Amino acid sequence: MPRSRDRGYRVFLLPSAVLFTAVIVVPFLMNVGIGFTRWQGIGDPRWIGLENYTRLLADERFWSSFRNNVALIVAMAVVPTLIGLVLAAALFDYVGKKVGPRAAGVLRAAYYLPQVLPVAVAGIVWGWIMHPRFGALNELLGLLGMEPRNWLGDPDWALPSVMVIMVWFQIGYPVVIFMSGLQRVDPALYEAAEMDGASWWRRFWHITIPQIRPEIYVVLLTCTIAALKVFGPIFVLTRGGPGGATLVPSYFSYQNFFEKANVGYGAAIATVLTLVIIAVTVFFLRVQDRES
């Protein structure tokens, strides 16, 4: 890489330097600081050291919010990646070749459509479908002779229901990324494997997956981070309920900030969430580095 050419370019960073300081750096440091205080949002914050953090470690709600978050990582990152791999390979290596690229394109668009919605709107759509009184899901299950349920209001069913919704929302993203990754795979690889009589599954396992490994990492990383930040669907669908069954760290901090006026505690939760996200990012980048 060539060395620094010219100092005259520095001035172009000035607007960002000012704005980033005001909107990101200062607020982030303030949040870390507030995490060491007891504060209601008015008056003066009182320094209490690590008390919020020791309280967090003993708080069952805090732990269950992270357990629920793991479930959402499964629903938003792991399951969509697995399904997305199979779908992308089937569309690329099967439909695209045997039926035609148009058909593959139409199917891909159908899988992708939920992704274009604001995630809060996706929640609204499903909140309606799963509504205990007037939703379509219970009606449909009734036709099949199944019991109606309050899907989002039942502590046993709320989290699985949210998980299903998030799988529906996320699937399109890995399909599109993986299909575009497959475009750069040399078709000769597939042809040679087919000539050797390799089955579809063998081609999937030995060609598709290794060839789009970088895309798999990107999808897993971005979807895991998205799952750790998930807020909109929880706010719209369940508000963390019933009885904390769908509480996630993001919503937990929001509650403490704006509903309970436990600002210090909320800030501590947000700081822990930040650390978890940074740790996950570093972990993924490390693994990816070692692989390549």
Next chain:
Amino acid sequence: MIRKYSVLVSLVVLAVVMLVPFVIVTLNAVKSPADYSSGGPLSLPSELYLDGIVDFWNRVDFGGKLWNSLLISGSVAVLATVLSVLNAYALGIGRVRGRVWILVVFLVANTLPQEALVYPLYYLAKQVGLYDTRLGVIIIFTVIQSAFGTYLLSSVLGRFPHEILEAAALDGAGKWRALWRIVVPISRPTLSVLLVFFFIWTWNEFFLPLVFLISNENQTVPVALGVLQGDKMMDATMSSASALLGILPAVAFFLIFQRTLTRGVTVGAVK
């Protein structure tokens, strides 16, 4: 032959399952309440009934919400792209000292959860009179989106052909002129991807707009629809009307920007 069709059939069935929620919401949004109570949520509407949508539109002043969303997303798209260009010009072409560290800062800013910024932002915005204003939200998202834009554009501009800039410098063009007359026009395809992504990402945002835009007349589409969930006035058909009104703009943008989006979705994957 049978295998070929069984794979295709299962893929088509899955596609239908993915689309069912859209169809069912649309069906019930254009159904009259009487029609709904006699036929239930799965029946076809006996006639096209748009009063539910119109009613909902007027009651929440949906036109105003659309305008807020357009204003906020449009401004953020333009401002964040400009900010990204300025940063990337200094980092990618100017290669200022410490650029690697500066890029790391942008990258970290890009992964920070908004939860870790929200309370101080809320507090500071109240101090300077930007709380519950669209301008406050525009400023915040301009900075957040430009963190990603800077990161992406710096690597694109890092490969910018330097001969062109050197030729311009010989002709006496200053850095500012070279940026707007040469770098920006040549990078247009990447910039249009950024514009579209920033617009849609900002449109879809929920958390910070929910906290910042508490008064009705400032709310964006997702926030207005989100806070109405569980409201007493929301009966079956009106709920589906609200869902449909949330879906329509998003699908419209997808269709309008489809080309740019498919070109950019792999680029956006870095986010």
